Amino acid sequence: MLTVAVLRTELVKSLRRTRTYVAFGILALIPIIMAVAINLNPPDARGEGRLLYLASQTGLLLPGFALRVTSAFMLVIVVALFGGDAIAGEASWGNLRYLLMRPVGRGRLVFSKFVVAVFCAWVAVLIVVITALVVGSIVFGTAAIGPPLSLLTGGQSNGDILYHLLVSTVYVSWSLTGVVAFSFMVSCMTDAPFGAIFAGVGLYFTSLILDAISSLGNIRYVLPTHYFDRWVDLLTRGEWSADMWRGVLLQLAYVLLFFLVGLWWFRRKDIKS
Amino acid sequence: MTESVVDPGVDPGAQPVVEIIGLSKHFGAGVLAVDDLTFSVEQGQVVGLLGPNGAGKTTCLRMLLGLIHPSAGETRLFGEHVTPGSDQLRRLGALIESSAFVPHLSGTRNLRLWWEAGGGRWADADVDTALAIADLGNAVDRKVKTYSQGMRQRLGLARVLLGKPEILVLDEPTNGLDPGEMREVRQLVRRVAEAGSTVLFSSHVLAEVEQICTHAVVMDKGKLVAAGSVSDLIGTAGTVYVEVDDSEAARRVLEGLPSVQRVDDEMPGLAVTMDGGRRSDLVAALVAAGIAVETVTARRRLEDAFLGLVEGM
Numbered sequence: 029m030l031t032v033a034v035l036r037t038e039l040v041k042s043l044r045r046t047r048t049y050v051a052f053g054i055l056a057l058i059p060i061i062m063a064v065a066i067n068l069n070p071p072d073a074r075g076e077g078r079l080l081y082l083a084s085q086t087g088l089l090l091p092g093f094a095l096r097v098t099s100a101f102m103l104v105i106v107v108a109l110f111g112g113d114a115i116a117g118e119a120s121w122g123n124l125r126y127l128l129m130r131p132v133g134r135g136r137l138v139f140s141k142f143v144v145a146v147f148c149a150w151v152a153v154l155i156v157v158i159t160a161l162v163v164g165s166i167v168f169g170t171a172a173i174g175p176p177l178s179l180l181t182g183g184q185s186n187g188d189i190l191y192h193l194l195v196s197t198v199y200v201s202w203s204l205t206g207v208v209a210f211s212f213m214v215s216c217m218t219d220a221p222f223g224a225i226f227a228g229v230g231l232y233f234t235s236l237i238l239d240a241i242s243s244l245g246n247i248r249y250v251l252p253t254h255y256f257d258r259w260v261d262l263l264t265r266g267e268w269s270a271d272m273w274r275g276v277l278l279q280l281a282y283v284l285l286f287f288l289v290g291l292w293w294f295r296r297k298d299i300k301s
Numbered sequence: 302m303t304e305s306v307v308d309p310g311v312d313p314g315a316q317p318v319v320e321i322i323g324l325s326k327h328f329g330a331g332v333l334a335v336d337d338l339t340f341s342v343e344q345g346q347v348v349g350l351l352g353p354n355g356a357g358k359t360t361c362l363r364m365l366l367g368l369i370h371p372s373a374g375e376t377r378l379f380g381e382h383v384t385p386g387s388d389q390l391r392r393l394g395a396l397i398e399s400s401a402f403v404p405h406l407s408g409t410r411n412l413r414l415w416w417e418a419g420g421g422r423w424a425d426a427d428v429d430t431a432l433a434i435a436d437l438g439n440a441v442d443r444k445v446k447t448y449s450q451g452m453r454q455r456l457g458l459a460r461v462l463l464g465k466p467e468i469l470v471l472d473e474p475t476n477g478l479d480p481g482e483m484r485e486v487r488q489l490v491r492r493v494a495e496a497g498s499t500v501l502f503s504s505h506v507l508a509e510v511e512q513i514c515t516h517a518v519v520m521d522k523g524k525l526v527a528a529g530s531v532s533d534l535i536g537t538a539g540t541v542y543v544e545v546d547d548s549e550a551a552r553r554v555l556e557g558l559p560s561v562q563r564v565d566d567e568m569p570g571l572a573v574t575m576d577g578g579r580r581s582d583l584v585a586a587l588v589a590a591g592i593a594v595e596t597v598t599a600r601r602r603l604e605d606a607f608l609g610l611v612e613g614m
Contacts, residue, residue, distance in 0.1 A: 029420065030419075030420045033417055033418060033419075033420050034418050036417070037414045037415075037417055037418040040410075040414060041403055041406070041414065044405065044406060044410075045405050046405065118403075121401050121402070121403060121404060122398075122399065122401025123401045123402055123403055125363075125366075125368055125397055125401070126401060126402075126415060126460070127415070127418060128366075128367065128368060128385065128386065129366050129367070129368065129390060129393075129395050129397070130390070130391075130415060130416075130418055130419035131367065131385075131386045131387065131388075131390040131391065131419065132386065132418050132419060133385075133386035134385055134386060136386075295385070296370065298328075298363075298368070298369040298370060299363070299368040299369065300363070300368075300369070
């Protein structure tokens with residue numbers, strides 16, 4: 029019951045914060061801008077990316093394109109914000125010591141703040157997808173893709189596309205949870221929220237850069253971002269990939285590792301802020 | 302052995318509500334913030350924790366509250382060993398340094414969330430008393446980030462009292478307050494103490510401690526310097542504080558007088574413990590010996606005693 033009480037209070041703090049809605053608002057704006065831009069300047073089937081072209085043919089695939097674009101940068105920053113600000117933000121206000129003196133157990137507080145950070149990160153992903161789905165349906169319609177374009181989509185029906193969109197949304201959310209967990213871990217170690225946020229963003233880009241160095245060989249398979257984009261083929265071609273399961277398991281390992289290190293550190297930390 | 306600040310004649314069998322036992326804290330390799338500190342506080346006492354900046358007062362209080370892990374020793378509340386999140390902390394209200402809140406929430410919302418985070422029902426909190434103390438009027442429904450330092454501090458005191466604590470731990474509670482607000486805080490502490498709560502009160506303002514506290518613990522460089530009742534520390538019983546141009550010559554003269562029991566250094570002067578006699582006799586003897594007398598005060602203030610204790614270390 030105590031954990032539920034802490035979870036509830038932490039959720040209220042996040043949901044009553046302007047920065048949460050600014051982040052959500054920016055993420056909601058991106059698919060709208062995309063839809064307008066694609067509609068005004070339709071992509072060429074030959075020269076543009078396949079996902080972008082398909083997004084211009086049916087509103088059901090605009091979420092896929094929006095997810096691909098935002099998960100490469102904007103979503104990373106937003107989820108790192110939620111993870112990095114969780115503990116360090118409270119410490120920077122000076123309010124952390126009062127929570128601990130209430131007393132709220134350190135383990136319970138870390139768990140609750142992590143759950144709320146992950147929840148907000150997942151909501152952020154969902155906002156991109158839902159906004160893109162609504163705007164895409166309005167601007168590009170929801171007509172089923174017929175031949176010859178259906179060859180590009182693996183002959184998926186609208187129902188298939190929506191199901192695969194749901195799976196892709198969950199996959200992207202889970203993949204980004206690793207970024208949340210890393211920012212959160214650093215947040216448990218520092219009183220400077222921006223440091224923790226940048227650490228999460230830094231981890232993502234460092235991993236991307238290392239993943240591009242083929243001479244690193246098998247090491248690349250354990251980089252946090254190695255399987256990030258494996259959902260794209262599922263959505264556009266309807267092809268399941270074993271790499272998606274590898275991605276899920278890899279993130280599970282990272283999420284557990286980062287969370288447990290953060291918890292271990294915070295339990296031993298002297299609260300001086 | 303525990304250095305109790307209780308009066309020798311007051312219920313010696315009582316269980317201390319706060320015990321600091323052999324407490325030490327190292328920060329990094331070379332910084333010893335608290336060094337083998339031991340004292341205890343009895344039920345109903347109002348204890349001032351005194352010491353210059355860096356004496357280790359706040360570190361000591363943070364260890365008592367489970368915020369900082371001791372390097373050695375332990376702290377006890379109501380006889381129970383304190384660990385982070387210890388249940389005994391529910392019986393205590395604390396204000397450490399400045400009050401702090403979630404800035405984007407209102408005063409009321411902050412109080413409520415803080416209370417509920419500990420599993421309390423808002424209906425059980427002493428909200429009316431807390432809000433009366435905060436005395437913020439309609440501002441209590443404004444976001445805390447719009448508050449002045451004084452308003453935050455008053456809201457912090459309100460938060461401390463929500464749970465009708467048996468012990469109040471206040472670390473520099475009058476910081477950032479104007480004189481009127483400082484007086485209100487002092488009156489509040491007195492009212493809380495009169496209602497039976499124990500108060501552990503850290504302050505730089507020695508006159509404030511002298512006005513509020515029944516007992517005091519003096520720290521310097523992390524160590525315990527003295528502990529006892531404020532009147533004992535001040536040493537009102539026949540003590541005269543003297544400042545002269547030549548302390549050594551004055552000491553020889555004063556020690557030769559039959560009315561003088563003891564002469565102690567108390568920088569920059571001398572503390573003269575008298576056994577009867579008049580102050581004017583001291584002055585006359587010093588002047589007759591060619592010693593210029595600059596100050597003679599019949600009773601030391603806590604400030605004098607404090608400075609004497611700390612500088613005498």
